[in-house]
Amino acid sequence: MAVDGDGVYLIDSDGKRYLDASGGAAVSCLGHGEEEVIAAIQKQAQDMAFAHTGFFTSAPAEELAEKLIAKAPDGIEWVYFVSGGSEAIEAAIKMARQYFTLIDQPQRTHIIGRKQSYHGNTLGALSVGGHHNRRAPYQPLLLDTHHISPCYAYRGKKDGESDVEYGIRVADELEQKILQLGSDTVCAFIAETVVGATLGAVSAVEGYFKRIREICDRYGVLLILDEVMCGMGRTGSLYACEQEGISPDLICMAKGLGAGYQPIGATMVSDKVFAAFRDGPGFFQHGHTYMGHPTACAAALTVQRIIEERNLLQAVNTQGDVLAAALNERFGNHPYVGDIRGRGLFRGIELVKERSTKEPFDPALKLPARIKAEAFADGLICYPDGGCVDGVRGDHILLAPPFIINETEIAEVVDKLGQAMDVAFAQAGV
Numbered sequence: 001m002a003v004d005g006d007g008v009y010l011i012d013s014d015g016k017r018y019l020d021a022s023g024g025a026a027v028s029c030l031g032h033g034e035e036e037v038i039a040a041i042q043k044q045a046q047d048m049a050f051a052h053t054g055f056f057t058s059a060p061a062e063e064l065a066e067k068l069i070a071k072a073p074d075g076i077e078w079v080y081f082v083s084g085g086s087e088a089i090e091a092a093i094k095m096a097r098q099y100f101t102l103i104d105q106p107q108r109t110h111i112i113g114r115k116q117s118y119h120g121n122t123l124g125a126l127s128v129g130g131h132h133n134r135r136a137p138y139q140p141l142l143l144d145t146h147h148i149s150p151c152y153a154y155r156g157k158k159d160g161e162s163d164v165e166y167g168i169r170v171a172d173e174l175e176q177k178i179l180q181l182g183s184d185t186v187c188a189f190i191a192e193t194v195v196g197a198t199l200g201a202v203s204a205v206e207g208y209f210k211r212i213r214e215i216c217d218r219y220g221v222l223l224i225l226d227e228v229m230c231g232m233g234r235t236g237s238l239y240a241c242e243q244e245g246i247s248p249d250l251i252c253m254a255k256g257l258g259a260g261y262q263p264i265g266a267t268m269v270s271d272k273v274f275a276a277f278r279d280g281p282g283f284f285q286h287g288h289t290y291m292g293h294p295t296a297c298a299a300a301l302t303v304q305r306i307i308e309e310r311n312l313l314q315a316v317n318t319q320g321d322v323l324a325a326a327l328n329e330r331f332g333n334h335p336y337v338g339d340i341r342g343r344g345l346f347r348g349i350e351l352v353k354e355r356s357t358k359e360p361f362d363p364a365l366k367l368p369a370r371i372k373a374e375a376f377a378d379g380l381i382c383y384p385d386g387g388c389v390d391g392v393r394g395d396h397i398l399l400a401p402p403f404i405i406n407e408t409e410i411a412e413v414v415d416k417l418g419q420a421m422d423v424a425f426a427q428a429g430v
Helices: 035-048 059-070 085-102 123-128 132-141 163-181 208-219 240-244 271-278 294-309 312-331 367-377 407-428
Strands: 002-006 009-012 017-020 076-082 110-114 146-148 186-192 222-226 250-253 265-270 337-343 346-351 383-386 395-399
Touching: 017 407, 035 294, 059 076, 059 265, 059 294, 076 085, 076 271, 085 123, 085 186, 085 222, 085 250, 085 265, 085 271, 110 123, 110 163, 123 132, 146 163, 163 186, 163 208, 186 208, 208 222, 208 240, 265 271, 294 312, 312 337, 312 346, 312 407, 367 383, 367 395, 367 407, 395 407
Parallel strands: 110 146, 110 186, 186 222, 222 250
Antiparallel strands: 002 009, 009 017, 076 265, 250 265, 337 346, 346 395, 383 395
16 A cells, blocks of 8 residues: 655555656656645645636646647647546547538548557547557447557568668558548547557657658548657657657647646647637537646646756656666666667567567466566566567566656666566566
């Protein structure tokens, strides 16, 4: 039972300290116990904790929206606040569909996502995602959506193929799918800018997203970027798509937006999309009770101010380099580590049975669960998962520590992770 937090550490009811090297699920970007955020929550709760958006807006919501838009990708000018990432994705899917009904293109009903992706746990978000294990129990209930290959160079690039050639090849799968379905029937394409839970901090190769943007523009398809996990500074820029040189039509945020101090997410929308609602019925046929929650917005506003005022984006890049170097030093020649990847403080380690062939371990060994348990017992929180190769096979470990982590704490992460992996491999008999 967690009872307290202190910087990068969580503390349980027995007083044991756990270094939160995954930020929970890439959430706690400021760590735990940040007094300025706690004070902002207290003040807003005292002043006015909640007012339903069917009647009122609030100063924290307006100020947070202005702050996010000020540095948003070109064309993104409006914000719709919700309570988390799944809700943000659900809203984006519905916005995309309603947008086309408003501009007299109701035949656009298809949504295309990518295999080995994850967009949330509501039925709509699960439908557009490609996380095999999380979809499986609900498959009969899911929407009829479509999926193309991820941009996953470690696994997908052919011998002799350059990064650029590979990126264009897998991006062109989108055009092929659009033409297969009918060029005027596709509503949206959705992708994580940097893939989190399913692949373990996998970035697209250079040029991939520019080609994706070109294809979406060519066929009038909306581009939805999921930055629920990788956005809000996690990869070294406020919006991960800044590093790709593109702007989406809709972009989804959560996790690091409020740093875990309050539940909050956001769907950010281009002026083109918003104009259809403004000039049409004037409302979006959707909503949640706690959207635009003043106390949650007050917390997130303070989180984003702290990131800016303390220059934490620079810290993400600096400490991200330190973490990458430490991981490569410890695991670069490890017989069961195939790939070490990521950006900023968003790093992944892919485990393999054989480095030369990239053969994955048997899922029956349950290596992710073993590593997680051993690390936790030693006071380290990390995020291992499976299925990165094909939805079933392939193990990886995701790290997403708070932006305030220092070099001593990074050394603790790498040391304890290495020990946990050694014990887990020994237990599994590999």
